[in-house]
Amino acid sequence: MTHRDHPALVLHAANQDRAAGDLPLLHAVLERECERDGGRGAADGLRMAAVLIGVLGGPADHARLVALAGRSPLLSDALGEHGFPGTAAEVGAWAAALDAGEDAGGRPDGPGPVGPRDRSAFAWAALAAAQGNGPLVRGAFLRLLDGAGPRDGRLLGLLATGLDDLGAYRHAARAQRLHASLLDEPWDRGAALAALARLQRRAGDPEAALASLDRAAGVLEDGLGPHFPAPTVPTTGWRDTPLGARLARERARVTDEE
Template sequence: MTDRVLRLLRTRPDLAALAAFPFNFDVDRAYHVEDVHLASGASLEPVAGDDTGGTYFLCGGSAVLHASSEGDAVLIADNVSEALEMLVRLPWYCENISGDLDEEQLRAAVDAGDAEAREEFAPELDAQRAALLTGLGLPDRPLTELVALMEAAVDRTEPDHLLLNSAELGAYRLTDESRRRPLRDVVLAPGRDVLTRVRADEPGALDEALADPVLRAGVVRAAQYDRRDADLPLLRLLLARETSERTEWYTERWIAAMLVALHGEVEDLPLVRAATDGQAAGAEGARDWARARDADRYGRDPEPESAFTWIELARAQGRIEHSRVALIRLLDDAGPADAELLGRLSESLERLGDHAQAARAQFLFLSLQDTDRDRAAAAHVLARLERRKGDLAAARRALERARTAVGTVPQWHRHGLGRLITEQHLELALAAAEAGDAPLARETMAHGRELLSAIARQHAKALGELSTRAKWAVAALGRDPG
């Protein structure tokens, strides 16, 4: 359903003209300087523009995002009504508007801006504002409330409203970077909360901390950065649960073992040894081991921790968009020689299911490989990602690069690399056939047959079912008219 205020602006030329001038919300300029979309996949509709080339978008049918022509974007309101109220009562030409000001200070700032606007370009400003507010039926709420709504919207820009350039997939900058909440604080918050409640002996808090492996990981991290001697009983329980279950959060198991061992209690030695595969010998030895590990790897300061620690914890917590935003920002900032980082970004983005961004990272990773073996390996991964994102032509080009590179690798056909490249040819042939792209399907299947005849027999046998499906799918396309 169309927002009431937006409907009025689209059907009342007099109101639309007032919104466009002097308040810079022009519904006749509902287009942007480039194709864009939201990283989250939510709907995005341009509804107005400003006189600097910026655009106002509806996100998910309601929230209003402003994107500049210079690559900045920020959420400004939950709906068009709130956005217009802000733009009319806190207009663009007013400076130093912030939540730090009280009502009197805000009115003084608006009055100063209005006085300058009347003198320079809008002599009828008061009448124009009154007519627009009345015509749109906008409320007269305190300016402090409006600023609070605006700043709350800004703080919600990420993760759900990250704007991407559709051609290159790079992210728009957050207009005010200082308002971004660090991902570390987001993902540590649940663990810190439970740790606080356990320390206060809140009923059920301890059971909650022990039951969920993801929450346990957060509690261990919270205890690492905020250490208390009284936490030892809790740490013992966390470590015992981690040791018995051996979850994927093995790093947190080692941290818990370190935190327990730092207390130097003899009774904890069997548990510490079990958790660390016997690395610590004797109570003093365990304490020395823990001190060395603490100094070398962990410590009390979360700042040096890898960004991937928080990204993976966010993913495990179900904060998929938080993970996606962090990974895309890292990818945008990656340098021309960050091969290791690019490879890890590709893997992490694929794990999230964002094959387009993963392919972007993998393409850059491939360009940095120095040997034919590494180029072939990177190219077959790129082919998989391009296929999964739906760009079959790009997948074909990646496989061509893989074939070219692997041809110079000694005994390539006897190793797993040969199987992996062959598998991607069969997968692409099947995908092309299902898409009705007969030329691509036949061409790729022909290469697949050649590869099947070249790779080791056990690898060809393992691909037998896929080969049969691809062969029949291509055959069902009918005879090649050529």
């Protein structure tokens, strides 16, 4: 395996090992990836490589990152989004904060409780997906799904989307079902159940899809129950809203395909 053939795997292995001896390889991966055209997955991979270099390296790597960012708009954007420091003395603290799951100001890096280990896995998986390594991405997502729990609502939503993009509809439905169960606003849960119904339909389970649509309508009509607070936004007249129309369209699709 070389950094040219499988940069996503190299990044993943370096992230797990955290060995200072990996610095030359990380430098080569970052330089190589800066030369490639890519989408958001590539940007996440660039940021991951830069953070690992900052964690494992030292102030001298600041000049290297600045020079590469000057040649790669994608790297420049990836670093700029997270407050890349202007001085070499600050690069270690910057990388450590991102590695711990915070931005440069000590705030959580992104909305929702997605831990640093999960974010690293997603950055690696996004880069692997951009390089056509679908089976590797699927395996990574399924391992995250197997380890997810009630505190992982944000993660479960991301997994549902990622598995849906891969065409793994049955697994995506599993993630989406768990995600929906953790939402405590009727509008949010109703929308999540509508998305679940679509995934169940795509997975070839029309009965489950219809049951999810029925649950969505029940939540919007009657609320979540006495143990939940009153909804922030009332659901009166929900059938005449875009979500109501979406539920009706999905029900028509399910019945047409039965």
